[in-house]
Amino acid sequence: MERADAARNRQRILRAAAELFAAKGAPNVTMEDIARAAGVGRGTLYRRFPDRAAIATALLDTHERELQERLLRGEPPLGPGAPPAERLAAFYAAMVELLEAHAHLVLGAETGRSRFETGAYGFWRVHVRSLLVAARVPDPDALVDVLLAPLAPEVYTYQRQDRGLSPERIAGALRRLARSIEPEGDRRA
Amino acid sequence: MERADAARNRQRILRAAAELFAAKGAPNVTMEDIARAAGVGRGTLYRRFPDRAAIATALLDTHERELQERLLRGEPPLGPGAPPAERLAAFYAAMVELLEAHAHLVLGAETGRSRFETGAYGFWRVHVRSLLVAARVPDPDALVDVLLAPLAPEVYTYQRQDRGLSPERIAGALRRLARSIEPEGDRRA
DNA sequence: AGTCAAGCGGACACCGTGTCCGCTTAGCAC
DNA sequence: GTGCTAAGCGGACACGGTGTCCGCTTGACT
Numbered sequence: 001m002e003r004a005d006a007a008r009n010r011q012r013i014l015r016a017a018a019e020l021f022a023a024k025g026a027p028n029v030t031m032e033d034i035a036r037a038a039g040v041g042r043g044t045l046y047r048r049f050p051d052r053a054a055i056a057t058a059l060l061d062t063h064e065r066e067l068q069e070r071l072l073r074g075e076p077p078l079g080p081g082a083p084p085a086e087r088l089a090a091f092y093a094a095m096v097e098l099l100e101a102h103a104h105l106v107l108g109a110e111t112g113r114s115r116f117e118t119g120a121y122g123f124w125r126v127h128v129r130s131l132l133v134a135a136r137v138p139d140p141d142a143l144v145d146v147l148l149a150p151l152a153p154e155v156y157t158y159q160r161q162d163r164g165l166s167p168e169r170i171a172g173a174l175r176r177l178a179r180s181i182e183p184e185g186d187r188r189a
Numbered sequence: 190m191e192r193a194d195a196a197r198n199r200q201r202i203l204r205a206a207a208e209l210f211a212a213k214g215a216p217n218v219t220m221e222d223i224a225r226a227a228g229v230g231r232g233t234l235y236r237r238f239p240d241r242a243a244i245a246t247a248l249l250d251t252h253e254r255e256l257q258e259r260l261l262r263g264e265p266p267l268g269p270g271a272p273p274a275e276r277l278a279a280f281y282a283a284m285v286e287l288l289e290a291h292a293h294l295v296l297g298a299e300t301g302r303s304r305f306e307t308g309a310y311g312f313w314r315v316h317v318r319s320l321l322v323a324a325r326v327p328d329p330d331a332l333v334d335v336l337l338a339p340l341a342p343e344v345y346t347y348q349r350q351d352r353g354l355s356p357e358r359i360a361g362a363l364r365r366l367a368r369s370i371e372p373e374g375d376r377r378a
Numbered sequence: 379a380g381t382c383a384a385g386c387g388g389a390c391a392c393c394g395t396g397t398c399c400g401c402t403t404a405g406c407a408c
Numbered sequence: 409g410t411g412c413t414a415a416g417c418g419g420a421c422a423c424g425g426t427g428t429c430c431g432c433t434t435g436a437c438t
Contacts, residue, residue: 004405041419042395145344172328172331173328192434194386231427233387236385
């Protein structure tokens with residue numbers, strides 16, 4: 001179990017990190033910054049969180065779990081019951097909401113290669129793959145990462161900031177993509 | 190115009206960098222490594238190439254230009270003449286070949302956010318966007334980055350290495366994706 | 379041969395990372 | 409409340425990579 005001062009410091013670290021990420025963007029925040037803002041030493045910071053990504057992941061965790069819960073046991077079309085293409089479209093919409101709300105965190109936690117190593121990616125992957133299987137799409141293992149690629153935080157922020165697209169337009173494009181997923185030979189049937 | 194010794198050093202730098210990238214993977218090669226292997230000082234290296242990405246980009250340039258040429262003026266289905274969905278499928282196939290042949294370079298040049306800032310991305314974007322316009326797809330501006338996302342080098346190497354997928358399977362998934370691009374209301378028509 | 383600017387390269391300062399170790403303090407037993 | 413102990417703390421430190429600066433060298437042109 002965790003000592004009281006340790007728990008207090010964990011809270012202070014997370015609070016300070018959240019503010020800094022929001023203010024300056026995760027990639028521009030150093031571990032030193034966080035330690036100073038939280039009023040703890042560098043050693044204390046590293047004791048719990050090996051790097052910036054771990055802190056961002058901890059901050060994201062709640063939100064991601066909540067979405068995961070809704071995917072597993074929520075109402076359709078997000079939860080079970082709706083046709084696979086509709087569930088995929090609903091998943092995309094929910095991810096756009098999540099990216100929109102926490103872009104600065106995701107950009108700190110799931111950037112570049114490390115994106116694939118997070119538990120969250122594994123979860124999204126299993127979920128979407130099961131939808132593809134249900135839709136009887138050929139070779140779901142190859143398609144699943146292709147369909148998850150546009151949800152990379154770099155892509156989303158490029159579309160939002162550099163391209164000036166609204167969340168709605170991005171969600172719309174993803175929705176059309178989701179609905180185009182059909183079994184081989186079933187198109188124009 | 191460029192002095193003879195300068196041109197010689199440029200060649201030595203590019204040659205040395207190509208070997209190091211292939212041997213150790215671009216992200217693990219430091220500017221110092223390249224300078225030493227090329228037999229030049231750090232100052233000389235920085236004079237021409239501001240960072241590792243610039244070197245990798247220079248090495249990729251030839252191959253990318255060649256593909257761009259084929260897209261503009263080559264035979265169908267890559268070049269003009271074929272239906273948009275087929276041209277998109279051919280583009281995906283060509284990109285898979287390029288990624289397969291030069292993954293270590295692309296991983297050095299077009300990783301993370303910087304991918305979107307390269308001239309190459311702009312070219313691919315214009316090309317695919319024009320195909321979407323020709324296919325009368327709604328909101329091509331939002332869809333184009335979505336369709337280019339799976340070509341991010343991180344995604345490709347994840348599929349190849351962590352997932353053990355063959356280039357053919359990846360290309361197959363992308364081909365099916367390309368063929369599912371159709372005008373609104375035209376599906377199942 | 380002389381001039382001079384382009385080119386060169388190593389030394390240097392800086393920044394962020396991650397570790398290590400002596401000090402502090404919470405938690406507990408009595 | 410006192411004393412013990414291990415968990416927790418934090419600053420100092422070493423390291424590695426980056427990018428710049430400036431005195432020296434050398435190619436190119438006359």
